[in-house]
Amino acid sequence: MQFNSATFAVFMLIVLVLFWFFLNHPKRLNARNSFILCVSYLFYGWWDWRFLSLIVISSGVDFAVGLKLGEKEKDRRQRKIWLGLSLLTNLGMLGAFKYFNFFLESADVALQLFGLNAFDLRLQWILPVGISFYTFQTLSYTIDIYRGQLKPVSNPISFFAFVAFFPQLVAGPIERAKLLLPQFENHHKFNEKEVKSGLLLVLWGLFKKIVIADRLALYVNEAYMLPGADISGPIAIAAVVFFTLQLYVDFSAYSEIAIGLARMLGFKLSTNFVRPLLANGFADLWARWHISLTTWFRDYIMLPLRKLPNGKRRRALNVMIVFFITGLWHGASWTFVLWGLVNGGFLLLFEPFVIRPLNQLPNPISRILRTGFTTIFMYGALVLFRAPDLDAAGAMYAGLFNWSGSAMDTNHHLLFTDSEWIFSWFLVIGLLSFEAWQEYRGKLVERFYEGVGLKRWLVAYVLVMVTVLLGSYGVYVLDKQFIYFQF
Known part of the structure; x- marks a missing residue:
């Protein structure tokens, strides 16, 4: 769904009406954030719903890692292991979908220079939209917690909505958790201006x-x-x-x-x-x-x-x-x-x-x-x-x-x-x-x-x-x- 399309104009109008008239209440934060999460997944799934699984996996792993890092504040070894899990998961998915064929093709060229046989292997899949952006956004969350610069969030809905927030999901800006995540945990008063x-x-x-x-x-x-x-x-x-x-x-x-x-x-x-x-x-x-x-x-x-x-x-x-x-x-x-x-x-x-x-x-x-x-x-x-x-x-x-x-x-x-x-x-x-x-x-x-x-x-x-x-x-x-x- 492109920003410069009639489909998105209708989508955004519906989102605005539901958001401000039915969901924006101090006692409905979870409902509001659940709504943002659902419409963000709908927005992303408009391209290819199969790639939603990557966002869900990335969000789920980093939410869990954040909690574990918060529990293991004094155990440096355990903290490194949990951070490593976050890095491996996110960079692993990014590398597989974006760089696997590139590195194989580059290796083929190098092998052929020495007269060696090339790899006969290519992955036939397309690049998931926005993966480079949301990967960096969610990684900043776990890294900041590991560094002691951020406390983990306990509400999974807020965190999942932060990762998938549709205005900036596919092409940024790449937001830091300490700046954007608190906004999902606070009520927003309607401001006409x-x-x-x-x-x-x-x-x-x-x-x-x-x-x-x-x-x-x-x-x-x-x-x-x-x-x-x-x-x-x-x-x-x-x-x-x-x-x-x-x-x-x-x-x-x-x-x-x-x-x-x-x-x-x-x-x-x-x-x-x-x-x-x-x-x-x-x-x-x-x-x-x-x-x-x-x-x-x-x-x-x-x-x-x-x-x-x-x-x-x-x-x-x-x-x-x-x-x-x-x-x-x-x-x-x-x-x-x-x-x-x-x-x-x-x-x-x-x-x-x-x-x-x-x-x-x-x-x-x-x-x-x-x-x-x-x-x-x-x-x-x-x-x-x-x-x-x-x-x-x-x-x-x-x-x-x-x-x-x-x-x-x-x-x-x-x-x-x-x-x-x-x-x-x-x-x-x-x-x-x-x-x-x-x-x-x-x-x-x-x-x-x-x-x-x-x-x-x-x-x-x-x-x-x-x-x-x-x-x-x-x-x-x-x-x-x-x-x-x-x-």
């Missing part, structure tokens, strides 16, 4: 997804299907720029819709993006991009690595390990792994040798140069993220430098008409200008969904009309999947 602001945030997210991200995707998809010889400089530049903005807009739109939906139910989710396209360095970029994931890696992988013997001295190795895992988390492919390693290399080399020297220059020159260099390297690295394989990535990189006469004969008309081409660049320039205004002059979006009065609803009406009109243009249709559903 919060419900309205949540609705407006949902409308804003749908506008970004349907009008901007999916339109740019039309060009990007066609560009990456071209033969390498037909990819000229203009086509490659547009494909690189359009995909970066498509990815950011698509994913940030999902996060904003999720935050808005949760707000309409009285829950607060974490901010996941803070204008990353205006980052002035790679450290700044990763402090702004997919924040719930980057902070997860920081707290549960980087910090433990630093506590190892000589951990601080091995900072470069630790960074590369984290970014290797970051790439692998996004997809079972060497293009994603290489994308992660490239970003780790940029962080280690780009920051000290490019960004810091530029800090010595006066503003705004320093800020413009730092953002400009970050933009070039960030956009370029994302070719690896989008390309289906290394050959396709190489063809796109080669296209950036292909300005020969024969290549230039293959122009953007192969992909877009003049009006579509102009409108797409208009969207790009408009989005970047809007982001810059947000960064330097004020938070327009926050004023929009947190404000009051007729002006706000006029803007909302315009958003809806523009979304409907542009969303129904040509082959452009609703119900397109969000990019991060594949992770």
